[in-house]
Amino acid sequence: MQSKEALGKERLIWMFTQMSRIREFEERVKRTFVEHPGVIRGHAHLGDGAEASIVGSLTARQENDLVMPSYRCHGYPIVLGTDARRLMAEIYTRKDGICKGFGGSMHLADPAHHFVGTSGIIGQGIAHAAGAALTAQVKKTGQVVFSFFGDGSSKQGAFHETLNLAAVWKLPVVFVLENNFYQAYTHIRLEDANFMAGDPLSQKAKAYSIPGVTVDGTDPLAVYEAVGQAAERARAGQGPSLIESRFYRFTPHGNAITVPPVPTQFQEHEAIEVYGNKAEFEAARANDPIPKFRKALIARGAISAADADRIEAAARAEMDEVVKFALASPLPAPEDAVNYVWA
Amino acid sequence: MQSKEALGKERLIWMFTQMSRIREFEERVKRTFVEHPGVIRGHAHLGDGAEASIVGSLTARQENDLVMPSYRCHGYPIVLGTDARRLMAEIYTRKDGICKGFGGSMHLADPAHHFVGTSGIIGQGIAHAAGAALTAQVKKTGQVVFSFFGDGSSKQGAFHETLNLAAVWKLPVVFVLENNFYQAYTHIRLEDANFMAGDPLSQKAKAYSIPGVTVDGTDPLAVYEAVGQAAERARAGQGPSLIESRFYRFTPHGNAITVPPVPTQFQEHEAIEVYGNKAEFEAARANDPIPKFRKALIARGAISAADADRIEAAARAEMDEVVKFALASPLPAPEDAVNYVWA
Amino acid sequence: MGREMMFGEAIAVAITEEMQRDSSVVFYGQNMAMTDRDPYVRKFGKDRVRITPISETAEMGIAVGAAMTGLRPIVELYMSEFMLVAFDEVINEAPRMRYMSGGQVKVPLVFKAGFGFAAGWAAQHSNSILNTMMGIPGLKLVVPSTSADAKGMMKSAIRDDNPVVYLHHYMLTLDKSEVPDGDYLVPLGVADVKRAGTDVTIVATAWMVKKSLAAAEMLAKEGISAEVVDPRTLAPLDVDTIVQSVRKTGRLVLVDQAPRQSSAAAVIAGEVAEHGFRYLKAPVKMVTAMDTSVPYSAPMESYVLPSEERIVSAVKSVLAAQAAAV
Amino acid sequence: MGREMMFGEAIAVAITEEMQRDSSVVFYGQNMAMTDRDPYVRKFGKDRVRITPISETAEMGIAVGAAMTGLRPIVELYMSEFMLVAFDEVINEAPRMRYMSGGQVKVPLVFKAGFGFAAGWAAQHSNSILNTMMGIPGLKLVVPSTSADAKGMMKSAIRDDNPVVYLHHYMLTLDKSEVPDGDYLVPLGVADVKRAGTDVTIVATAWMVKKSLAAAEMLAKEGISAEVVDPRTLAPLDVDTIVQSVRKTGRLVLVDQAPRQSSAAAVIAGEVAEHGFRYLKAPVKMVTAMDTSVPYSAPMESYVLPSEERIVSAVKSVLAAQAAAV
Ligand SMILES: Cc1ncc(C[n+]2csc(CCOP(=O)(O)OP(=O)(O)O)c2C)c(N)n1
């Protein structure tokens, strides 16, 4: 793989573009709760704050490598080339949705773009990702599978069982533990024994004798390098690795859980809402990965400020279009519901 | 706690006595399949080979400390003071059984002797043991809980979830991972990522930032010391530890699984039966913990050869009696079955 | 005397009262008791009220071990489906320990979870898996539909010496109704006639009780008198009260949020086919979810779930049906 | 033409044939394929035939992911209860993925497990949890009772594009019966009349089919003609064949190894109460396990499980019963 220093200008611009697109998409999702109440149902989970980690990871992908995130899954398909209009239409419960209105925000899927599907149940997607890696191994496709899940999910039995078995079978999978310091409303210091002891969560890798690395998830190039090395290892038949990518999510866990017809929205971040810790939240916001990367790219001479502005403006324009498309898309017919039960 | 060097003669003799009693009991169970076919039903799992580990561990107990092993559970209650006649009667499906014929070999329980109960489902007993430790913690009883489970069981999600939560809550529990190198017919080299990499299984403790120690499970004094230190730590409110105790089981996993009326017995050990590795089996047998401890005690001057003989003879005589009692005990009445469904 | 309470509030009051009454009751789960300001923590301290990681096997398994040794744990599991990752603890551990030990131990605990959230949560979070916990010897299953039942049955569940699964329907959370004051207990295993009637028996649970009562109201306007029976406890099931109602009305409609063959309704219909057959003047009729998962989009979601209209037309169809045997 | 085969052997033959036929079929589980001498390993290699640790969540979860991406995994789970530690994968993952994706993926896999081992395995290993897997949209449940069905349905299960739970009854493992030669397939979702009769319909599954056939033999000696219907596939359930049989006989006895309200029998009785009511001349009657866990000791174990005698007397009672509606 290319070192992060060797990444070409075009690639770097691509990275910045994808980060901007994710951010703008998620902003639109959040605003929809205010501007079009009722249009999004159920529970939506946003990836703002995760952009560097998502895009850095996926920069390490090769053509045909598969991606399996958790229910917090809007960002990945945006990078993979899924039509963002159809993603938003799905979140808006529409017929043109990528899953025709059957799945919603937690259950996006676009296998044609290497995004196999997600589970809303904690930890299970980790095993599913290893399963996709089994397919790659048995069919000798050369694919690597990128598995994404949260810090909270690493306390589920599925994590443990899957990492051991993936190590035993040397499956071509990279496990990216996205440590955003919260599982729903719970701060990680209340639930993770490693964290409480001052140890990194990547130390969990020792239980499976696989490489474990902790990386700054607000730096897309650092993430690219760590995930890239793990992907190379996986592709070479040496088995899985665990990457702990640390970043902060900027929005609360999900829109508030209410009973219809009580309207739902995003509240304040748990740091403030639950723990009254404004300082933590503001420090994280000050370390926003997008302006940081923008600055780094300009410093590196990969991009001018004007170009960066244009990219951001294009992302905004695209996502305005996306919202328009999704709002205009019709609802599914009631009777559509009987489809797709059986293959 | 006393160091192993400081253990008094009486205690050492007690240890040797308990080891001998377990061995003789298990020999009787095994012989029953030959001498009284049909008297034992279902699946029985023996602890021969584990005596040093069991007794060494329980030597570290204080009055009122609780014990929660897996379905391979004959040895522990023998040490704890349960009437061995009623244990055997249970295994023999009799009314005088410790569980009145409801539980059988896999599900012995004698809460009056601090043996709370067992589960036949892999890994679940680890969580139950932590639950008993929660009771001790909330009620401030000062008790420590001794949790025993196999190497195979450490690959179950319950192990992972429980060890993390026990560490987070600093529960007073000692996790003794009994590594006998087999899970049923599967050699550990086929299923444990640590073992395959040449690492000890106690390394799994790193995933929970708790102490992890590997100890020679054929040396009861070494086990006593390792488990004792962990118990002290637990009692002091510092939380759980993981002890990997390595020993070999001398009998196959369980009696062969057959369909009635085809008779069932113990076959050859898996090392030979499955893997054709007679050398492994014989090396382990040559390292039998009971004659080894006998020799060590005699060398230490704790016991004479004649005393040791007497102890072994007494264990034999006791277990002859035990078999007689159990054989003479009546079967439960069919209608007894409707009892104990509801509390 | 009593006062109006929201369903969710009634549950909280019950837990609080029982924790006050009995210091062996502990309460824990994910995303609760996060700070010292939590009302339970303030009242009962951090030993008895705890937060857990996302570890349902450990959460429920620890409850089983704690119950065996003298605590009475309440585990907050949020959504019934989350129990599935550790379902062994629910149906193969908690209810078996007493029996296997020949009566030496008991396992008094409450697994509390919401269910049936028909509000766009889609296929994995909107299920009604009640049937999977019926008929398990040693396990009780409580499913209240009113604030009074919610309180009275939670108190009974906590005091019960057996493992109890307590499921509250999300769509009822904010519903207000009167709850008697004081130490109000509702016995487990006793069905309740939520509306008396003479022409047809409707058996329904949780949110479906509300829908059935609304349907009964619509039917009353057409002169049809429907009796609505709420089993309240699905295990043990009060077959007798249901059969007595059928004896009176001769007709039975069962309403259930689950797909037909995974519904509690089917099990109840089976019981009536044996014990109430001679009273039936028409085939029983089940109004259940369609045989699909629950889809995300609103028009599809409401299409697959039972509606008041479908209940009304089912009642009319059993009233129109011919009397039995050919 | 065919040959006599043991039930267990018939399953192995089916798996072998399908693995030969389709290289995307893989087969793995605990305590299998331990050495290179294993017959499956010898035939299909270590890539397609594997041994796993005791990690049901990973085993089944990996199968779901593998099935979504192009393999057709068969997971050997040994005992149906072991699925419970990871039951979410069975009822909330495998059957939901296709629906949630709006038909973009399919999940062709087989979860294979034994069940009902009434031979002293006691409360946690002797269960019959069939009902928990019925009526789940997207999930098939196959429970054969003869060697021919065992083979033909395993082959169909492997070829099916949906997740299929395949449960084989341990007590039948060594039973021998004729299996047709060649590429013998039994369609999923079609019940089979195992014995034709005119006086009463007995519906039973797996080991209970064997017991019911023996009971039918005893009844025949007394001049009573019993029809024994084996649903074979409990999901989707072939209600039609059962109702047609009841139409002919007018009487229904259901035999099931589970306790009554956790039995498949109750669900089937519920369906007949709706769809077959007009043909019933007497109440249906369920012969199930008693409402206890399965005890260890033999006299108690056989007391709680259905026996041929209890089937015979149930048949006699429905024959004696009065015709329906009062
Ligand atoms: C088995 C299970 N238990 C609980 C939940 C509820 N739940 C949904 S998201 C979530 C938090 C997950 O946190 P984390 O893994 O850190 O991911 P993040 O949301 O921070 O990306 C929880 C507890 C669930 N979906 N499944």
Ligand SMILES: Cc1ncc(C[n+]2csc(CCOP(=O)(O)OP(=O)(O)O)c2C)c(N)n1
């Ligand atoms: C969840 C579950 N899966 C599988 C089994 C079947 N099983 C019973 S004992 C056993 C082997 C356990 O091995 P280990 O934990 O090493 O303990 P040992 O028998 O060696 O003491 C297995 C797989 C089970 N009881 N529960």
Ligand SMILES: [Mg+2]
């Ligand atoms: Mg998180």
Ligand SMILES: [Mg+2]
């Ligand atoms: Mg072992």
